[in-house]
Structures are given as C-alpha cells and as structure tokens.
Amino acid sequence: MDYAEHVIDLVGNTPLVKLNSMAAGLRPTVLAKVEYFNPGGSVKDRIALRMVEAAERSGELRPGGTIVEPTSGNTGVGLALVAQRRGYKCVFVCPDKVSEDKRNVLKAYGAEVVVCPTSVAPEHPDSYYNVSDRLVREIEGAWKPNQYANPENPASHYHSTGPELWEQTGGRITHFVAGVGTGGTISGTGRYLKEVSGGKVQVIGADPEGSVYSGGSGRPYLVEGVGEDFWPTTYDKEVADEIIAVSDRESFETTRRLAREEGLLVGGSCGMAAAAALRLAERLGPDDVVVVLLPDGGRGYLSKVFSDPWMTQYGFLPPAHSGATIGDVL
Ligand code: PMP
Secondary structure, eight states, X not given: OOOOSSGGGGSSOOOEEEOOGGGTTXXXXXXXXXXXXXXXXXXXXXXXXXXXXXXXXXXXXXXXXXXXXXXXXHHHHHHHHHHHHHTOEEEEEXXXXXXXXXXXXXXXXXXXXXXXXXXXXXXXXXSHHHHHHHHHHHSTTEEOOOTXXXXXXXXXXXXXXXXXXXXXXXXXXXXXXEEOSSSHHHHHHHHHHHHHTTTOSEEEEEEETTSGGGTOOOOOOSOOSOOOSSOOTTOOTXXXXXXXXXXXXXXXXXXXXXXXXXXXXXXHHHHHHHHHHHHHHXXXXXXXXXXXXXXXXXXXXXXXXXXXXXXXXXXXXXXXXXXOOTTOOO
C-alpha cells in the first residue's frame, strides 16, 4: 500500500510545470514551482512546519500549548494543519476587512479566529497588533511564531524549496524569481541556490509597485501577500540581484492568463511573480532556465481577481457592455 501517514507528510516536493503558451516566443525555458500542491494549498505550509518543530525543540511550544499569530491567510492554514496534528490550539487574529470565507477556512481546520476593527489606530488597545500581543500574554502556554522575524521561515526554504529546485532542474536552473512578502521564500531559496551553484544562479524579487522592496514607501496596492511598508528581518538584503516592480493591473492580467492559458488557477501574487519572470525571460538566451515560484491557488480570490465586476470596479477591465452575452444569467 502506498499512502501518507498524515497529510502533513505531504508538505513540499511540489511539481515544476513548464509555461507553454505564455512563454511562447521567448528563448529560455520558463518553469513554475506550483505551491498549491501543498496540503494546506500554499507555500506557507513549509514555514509553518519548520517554525513549529523548532519551537518544540527550543521549549517555546510545549504540549497542549496555543499558537497565536496575527494572520488571516496562508500562514494560518499551515499552522492550523500542523497544530491539529500535534495537539496544539490555534488562535488567529485578523482585521475585520478579511473576508468571511477566509475566516471560515481557518475555523474549518479547528482554529479560533479573533476579529479586530480595521478602523482603529495601531496603538489602540483593540488593534490587530495589540490584541495578538495581549493574547500571547494572557493565554497560558501561548507561543507566537512571528513569521516576519522568525529565522526558521527563510530556513525552511533553504532546506526544502532550494534543494528541490536544484534537484528538479538537474542543476540547470539559472534564474529564480519569487514575490517578496516576509522575504522568507526569496532569502532562503535564493541563498541555497547561490551557494550550491557557486554564485551562478541569479535571484530576482518581484514586488508590487509602491512597496519598500522596489523603492516605494508602502503605498497601497491590491495584490495580496506580497510587498511591505517596513523591512522584515526575514528578508536578507544580500540575496536578490534585482527587484522587478509590477503594477496591480499587470499582476491581475497575468494571473488570469495563468488560469486561462496554462490551466493554473492561482492567486494574484503568482501573476505578479510570473509577470516579472516573463519580463526577465525577454532578455535571456536559450540555455537559460527560469523558475518562478507560484505561492498559492486561486480559489481564495474568486470574488476578486477572477470577478469581472471587481476588476471593472478598480479599472482593470473596461466597463461591461449592456447587451446580454453568452454566459449571462438572464
Ligand atoms: N504570495 C502569497 C499569497 C503569500 O501569502 C506570501 C506570504 N506572505 C507571499 C506571496 C510571499 O512569500 P514570502 O513571505 O516568503 O516572501
């Protein structure tokens, strides 16, 4: 019989898939590392597993303990999965702007979700930041992974994503492209690939226009999970050779193309990273092998990037014409 002992054992070892139609006419081979194949549906399962294991070893997380983290998304799902397996409780703190669907995903895995008002200042006692800090103080046996400062976040990529890519490409990878949020993915994977290739692999970050990594101040953008308005300690400034800034429009257009042309229903930050990879590939040669990491799946974004009214509302699609067309519900 061939089966996994537990779904957690399926974290990592995600496939590489060639981009065909979208890379047509470009000289390099462009491959996507498709992270929605992780059991929690995103790249964040990798960091959740390693952060929890390290906290168990250091004694910060003890049997019966509670994981408290301000997160509404992928990291929460990964932590909830690992927590369930190891018998920990999870309390996630998220602002009220987070959709009910996203909160329900976390609850489905058994986590408790505490919702805070978005409209209050960070120093207000009810703010997202203050509530999570207070819960850590008040809950007996609480531990906060803090993905923005936890060295196990980049370390998980140094020990898993990086070696997988080197092996899967038979050492032929020449360029690695990833979006930057906490910076864990690009710092850990990039550092490994640079070391193993003797500095030959080029590492390229993709960043939403306006975020600090591409020289902005943190101006709001719509693509989720990437870009910051501060410099997290999990981002290693030494690793990236170049940062490519991508607009929301190009990110979302490219996200839609990944679904429609490549059969990859993925999130908006995947479109952003793919847009950067395609721009890079335009200036490379036939021996180059570009790998772009796609962090999550697209199901969590059906009412955003994959919704025509939402895209129109933000000016990314022209206003719909009034006549009924195929597909309209009449
Ligand atoms: N895309 C999505 C959807 C994410 O949730 C994240 C993590 N914040 C990233 C990209 C960026 O990954 P990292 O935090 O490792 O830089």
